[in-house]
Amino acid sequence: MKHLNIFLGCLAAQATSAKELTSPRSLGAETWTVTNEHGNITVPGKFPSHVHLDLYAAQVINDPNHGLNDIDLRWISAQNWTYTSKPISGLNKDKGVSTWLVFDGLDTYSTIKLCDEIVATTDNQFKQWHFDVTSVLNSCKTDPSISINFGAVPAIINKLNASGIETWPPDVVYPFEYPNRQFVRKEANDFGWDWGPAFIPTGPWREGRIVQLRDGEAYSLNTNVDIYRKGQVNNLAPDQTQPWVVNASIDYIGKLPKQHSMHAIITDATDKSKVLYSGQLNAIKRSNATISGSVVIDGHKPQLWWPNGMGKQPLYSIQISVGCGAKEPSLVSQRRIGFRTILLNTGNVTQEQISRGYQPGNNWHFQINGHEFYAKGANMIPPDAFWPRVTNERMSRMFDSVEAQNFNMLRIWSSGAYLPDFIYDLADERGILLWSEFEFSDSLYPDYPDFVQSVTDELYYNVRRINHHPSLACWAGGNEFENLLLPIAKRVDPERYPYFLGQYEHLFISVMFTVLAENSRSISYTPSSANNGWTKIDFSLPVPMVERYDNKTQGDLYGNTDYYNYDSSVAFDWAEYPVGRFAVEFGYHSMPSLETWKEALDPEDMHFNSTVITLRNHHYPAGGVEPNATKGAQGLAEMTLAVERYYPTPNKQDSIANFSSWCHATQLFQADFYKSQIQFYRRGSAMPERQMGSLYWQLNDIWQAPTWAAIEYSGRWKALPYVARHVYKNVIAAPYFNRKTGDLDFWVTSDLWESVTGQLSFRWVDFKGEAIAGNAGMSKSVNFTVPAINSTSVFKTNLGNVTLPDQTDAILLLSLQANGHLPNSNHTTQFTHSNYFLPVWPKDTKFSDPGLKLSADKSTGSFTIEATKGVALYTWLTHPEDVTGFFDDNLFVLLPGEKKHVGFKLQEGTSGNEWMDKVTVGSMWDLSIRD
Ligand SMILES: *[C@@H]1O[C@H](CO)[C@@H](O)[C@H](O)[C@H]1NC(C)=O
Ligand SMILES: *[C@@H]1O[C@H](CO)[C@@H](O)[C@H](O)[C@H]1NC(C)=O
Ligand SMILES: *[C@@H]1O[C@H](CO)[C@@H](O)[C@H](O)[C@H]1NC(C)=O
Ligand SMILES: *[C@@H]1O[C@H](CO)[C@@H](O)[C@H](O)[C@H]1NC(C)=O
Ligand SMILES: *[C@@H]1O[C@H](CO)[C@@H](O)[C@H](O)[C@H]1NC(C)=O
Ligand SMILES: *[C@@H]1O[C@H](CO)[C@@H](O)[C@H](O)[C@H]1NC(C)=O
Numbered sequence: 001m002k003h004l005n006i007f008l009g010c011l012a013a014q015a016t017s018a019k020e021l022t023s024p025r026s027l028g029a030e031t032w033t034v035t036n037e038h039g040n041i042t043v044p045g046k047f048p049s050h051v052h053l054d055l056y057a058a059q060v061i062n063d064p065n066h067g068l069n070d071i072d073l074r075w076i077s078a079q080n081w082t083y084t085s086k087p088i089s090g091l092n093k094d095k096g097v098s099t100w101l102v103f104d105g106l107d108t109y110s111t112i113k114l115c116d117e118i119v120a121t122t123d124n125q126f127k128q129w130h131f132d133v134t135s136v137l138n139s140c141k142t143d144p145s146i147s148i149n150f151g152a153v154p155a156i157i158n159k160l161n162a163s164g165i166e167t168w169p170p171d172v173v174y175p176f177e178y179p180n181r182q183f184v185r186k187e188a189n190d191f192g193w194d195w196g197p198a199f200i201p202t203g204p205w206r207e208g209r210i211v212q213l214r215d216g217e218a219y220s221l222n223t224n225v226d227i228y229r230k231g232q233v234n235n236l237a238p239d240q241t242q243p244w245v246v247n248a249s250i251d252y253i254g255k256l257p258k259q260h261s262m263h264a265i266i267t268d269a270t271d272k273s274k275v276l277y278s279g280q281l282n283a284i285k286r287s288n289a290t291i292s293g294s295v296v297i298d299g300h301k302p303q304l305w306w307p308n309g310m311g312k313q314p315l316y317s318i319q320i321s322v323g324c325g326a327k328e329p330s331l332v333s334q335r336r337i338g339f340r341t342i343l344l345n346t347g348n349v350t351q352e353q354i355s356r357g358y359q360p361g362n363n364w365h366f367q368i369n370g371h372e373f374y375a376k377g378a379n380m381i382p383p384d385a386f387w388p389r390v391t392n393e394r395m396s397r398m399f400d401s402v403e404a405q406n407f408n409m410l411r412i413w414s415s416g417a418y419l420p421d422f423i424y425d426l427a428d429e430r431g432i433l434l435w436s437e438f439e440f441s442d443s444l445y446p447d448y449p450d451f452v453q454s455v456t457d458e459l460y461y462n463v464r465r466i467n468h469h470p471s472l473a474c475w476a477g478g479n480e481f482e483n484l485l486l487p488i489a490k491r492v493d494p495e496r497y498p499y500f501l502g503q504y505e506h507l508f509i510s511v512m513f514t515v516l517a518e519n520s521r522s523i524s525y526t527p528s529s530a531n532n533g534w535t536k537i538d539f540s541l542p543v544p545m546v547e548r549y550d551n552k553t554q555g556d557l558y559g560n561t562d563y564y565n566y567d568s569s570v571a572f573d574w575a576e577y578p579v580g581r582f583a584v585e586f587g588y589h590s591m592p593s594l595e596t597w598k599e600a601l602d603p604e605d606m607h608f609n610s611t612v613i614t615l616r617n618h619h620y621p622a623g624g625v626e627p628n629a630t631k632g633a634q635g636l637a638e639m640t641l642a643v644e645r646y647y648p649t650p651n652k653q654d655s656i657a658n659f660s661s662w663c664h665a666t667q668l669f670q671a672d673f674y675k676s677q678i679q680f681y682r683r684g685s686a687m688p689e690r691q692m693g694s695l696y697w698q699l700n701d702i703w704q705a706p707t708w709a710a711i712e713y714s715g716r717w718k719a720l721p722y723v724a725r726h727v728y729k730n731v732i733a734a735p736y737f738n739r740k741t742g743d744l745d746f747w748v749t750s751d752l753w754e755s756v757t758g759q760l761s762f763r764w765v766d767f768k769g770e771a772i773a774g775n776a777g778m779s780k781s782v783n784f785t786v787p788a789i790n791s792t793s794v795f796k797t798n799l800g801n802v803t804l805p806d807q808t809d810a811i812l813l814l815s816l817q818a819n820g821h822l823p824n825s826n827h828t829t830q831f832t833h834s835n836y837f838l839p840v841w842p843k844d845t846k847f848s849d850p851g852l853k854l855s856a857d858k859s860t861g862s863f864t865i866e867a868t869k870g871v872a873l874y875t876w877l878t879h880p881e882d883v884t885g886f887f888d889d890n891l892f893v894l895l896p897g898e899k900k901h902v903g904f905k906l907q908e909g910t911s912g913n914e915w916m917d918k919v920t921v922g923s924m925w926d927l928s929i930r931d
Contacts, residue, residue, distance in 0.1 A: 091137060172488055218322070222251040263322075281320070315337070318337050361552075376407050483530040530562055589707055647841075744798060779795075875892050886905050
């Protein structure tokens with residue numbers, strides 16, 4: 001009897017779902033207008049979009065990134081704006097059909113009307129929203145139109161603050177431009193940041209759709225696929241011998257048949273005929289909004305996914321279907337997945353590690369498929385102030401630049417926005433691990449019930465949405481809480497500190513860690529991007545992760561490090577750099593190139609300290625809505641001073657040429673400073689701190705401005721990425737010079753997983769390129785062996801013992817060759833690296849005109865550069881504005897008589913190769929010439 005019921009239930013469901021509805025219907029296909037609060041501006045609207053973009057498209061405003069628009073366009077965010085669709089025809093009003101509005105994102109406060117009736121309000125940019133509008137549609141006499149009124153955010157958050165719902169001492173919300181951003185679940189850098197504008201854009205920033213369903217049909221809103229080793233739990237090392245568990249879960253709207261089964265087909269992502277699994281999912285759990293099931297898969301069957309440089313990135317496809325038999329499912333969802341375990345180990349250093357030379361304390365490193373590895377990369381900020389114009393093509397080009405720098409990781413800094421899936425897709429394909437964060441930053445946050453509920457919903461959606469991507473490396477609660485904001489709170493308001501700490505632990509541990517652990521067993525959590533790790537994890541405790549904070553044992557070492565020091569006089573003194581387990585942020589700002597400035601500035605504003613540049617420089621932040629030229633000038637002065645200390649200072653007659661040279665010179669300092677730090681951090685893999693990663697600040701730019709970025713808004717490379725790609729090679733040699741004692745050590749560092757042997761050669765020459773007699777008393781080469789992920793001192797001397805006729809007329813060239821194995825590869829690879837050492841600062845050397853010659857070979861697309869008169873330092877090729885891409889080498893040392901061949905990765909540009917004639921070459925010499 002029971003069996004018969006199931007059978008009938010299935011048949012009935014199949015019969016009704018047979019008639020297809022033309023669903024879902026994208027809101028992007030409707031016709032929209034955008035109208036301001038006063039009703040005197042109406043322009044065509046796009047969907048998805050932001051108001052600024054639609055006003056720009058209609059030429060009501062010019063490019064928001066232009067000039068002082070950051071300030072001049074503030075009238076836009078001060079108003080409500082309404083997106084209204086034309087009447088939507090052809091919707092189905094049949095009995096039994098339910099109708100839903102689904103929005104993948106609304107930015108931020110909105111009131112949604114259908115057929116002039118309010119159907120919902122929203123208040124969180126990061127949530128997906130769905131509303132049942134069946135009865136409103138069915139009682140609508142005409143074809144309905146949708147209107148979405150977006151509230152003026154500054155007024156709303158100021159009101160929340162004024163309500164006294166939460167009060168803080170001023171210093172615990174780091175001030176950029178607009179105040180009170182901590183009250184709203186909206187991208188925090190929209191309110192200003194030290195590298196970005198403050199547009200506070202509003203609008204339907206992600207896609208939306210109308211979904212119509214018949215009884216027995218369901219529509220998938222979101223799908224979570226969690227892949228882990230059996231028995232695995234968050235934050236602890238999984239047993240790599242265990243089989244895989246694939247746990248799939250679909251959030252849906254509509255009604256599934258009462259009786260159902262759940263199936264999965266897992267195939268190779270590119271070759272669907274290669275089936276890894278096909279069959280039932282077990283342990284089905286169902287509520288009225290979610291259905292989940294899981295299957296255990298042989299641990300050896302899937303190929304493992306590895307990060308860039310450690311192996312391949314095999315991807316699989318999973319199709320999950322719910323229904324009566326797999327024939328006509330009521331609900332289907334598909335995701336691309338990969339098999340890997342990733343651990344962020346922030347627990348105690350163990351006795352076993354101490355016996356291997358680790359300084360006691362806590363760990364901070366990542367392990368992929370059970371292997372610890374050295375993380376190389378940078379911090380990514382939002383690539384645009386307006387997400388709707390972030391395209392797959394742009395991001396694909398960005399990932400070219402990421403791969404070319406030999407990265408394996410990016411930290412997706414909070415507080416921008418949770419990345420859309422297509423960016424995780426690119427990372428899955430390229431093998432770039434994305435250290436991901438919940439969107440909270442540089443502020444204490446409220447924890448009143450509505451806020452906590454909103455955060456819970458936001459995390460539930462995004463954790464589940466992103467979890468299937470093998471590139472997901474970890475989740476962090478947010479930016480700089482435990483190392484910056486809480487200590488500030490303790491200092492400025494010791495009496496209320498326990499209350500603030502309690503709020504922090506409630507939101508960032510009890511709420512967030514629980515949402516994560518309930519939806520993912522595969523991913524590690526840390527409440528704060530930088531901190532001293534945890535001492536206990538126990539979900540029966542009200543605060544399930546016990547943080548160490550400052551409860552340290554003297555002499556032990558804890559935590560990862562941030563390092564910003566704007567006193568450029570100590571920039572190359574590595575005794576100043578922090579010693580820690582992992583460098584999560586470090587940097588110094590520089591100017592973008594002239595070519596990038598041209599996109600945003602009028603010609604009269606193109607000089608170093610122009611008002612427009614000063615006001616676009618947000619380091620230091622204005623600290624309020626009033627433009628603050630004094631603060632901006634401080635940052636420009638720091639950059640200037642850094643150049644003056646170390647490099648020839650440009651002083652050209654032609655003001656544009658002078659401006660361009662100055663911009664470039666700031667990039668030289670930036671590149672050298674980062675190189676010095678990365679060499680130091682990498683060498684730390686051999687030290688008691690067992691330093692296991694460095695992510696520089698910051699990869700990319702949100703607009704054209706002086707910032708810490710390596711890649712300019714236009715996609716053009718500054719000097720830094722050319723240096724980063726060398727210093728992030730697997731095996732590198734570097735000089736460590738102590739200017740106080742004269743001690744000069746040379747180390748070879750390797751991040752390979754097996755020991756590597758090779759030879760490092762030393763070659764002293766003067767600035768004419770002539771060999772220095774007797775190689776200045778130094779041997780011409782040394783042999784070395786470096787153990788797995790380690791560093792070896794290969795030669796030690798003191799500059800006093802190096803017999804240089806003139807320290808200002810000498811450069812030491814280092815050239816390394818080694819043989820070894822890349823991780824997961826059994827054939828031998830030859831590794832090369834070159835580096836150099838100057839006994840004095842670049843500006844103090846006897847550099848002279850190197851007589852550079854450049855020729856372009858249009859048949860091969862490559863360039864040949866020659867120095868005909870002397871040594872060229874910082875040899876620099878510049879490509880014209882009509883192409884986007886990067887050279888395969890730049891900023892190199894060139895000796896007379898050498899011919900250097902350089903290719904160009906052309907990412908975008910004019911057809912043909914006429915642009916090659918417009919490439920120019922220069923060097924440090926060009927900074928010093930006056931014409
Ligand atoms: C629109 O109306 C407001 C309020 O009356 C006014 O301040 C503004 O100048 C008007 N804008 C335009 C473009 O007419
Ligand atoms: C502006 O938006 C807010 C928040 O959505 C709303 O409460 C208010 O009624 C709107 N005002 C106008 C004039 O549209
Ligand atoms: C079922 O759906 C209703 C309406 O969406 C919701 O209020 C309720 O909490 C859901 N129940 C469960 C168990 O999820
Ligand atoms: C970690 O070390 C602390 C002492 O610093 C200790 O109290 C704690 O129990 C240790 N935790 C684990 C999981 O071993
Ligand atoms: C550790 O530090 C926190 C915050 O500073 C404090 O509340 C806690 O009592 C300390 N725990 C121990 C074991 O000292
Ligand atoms: C820019 O202005 C700052 C502050 O006034 C000054 O110190 C610096 O020398 C100027 N820089 C250049 C390149 O003119």
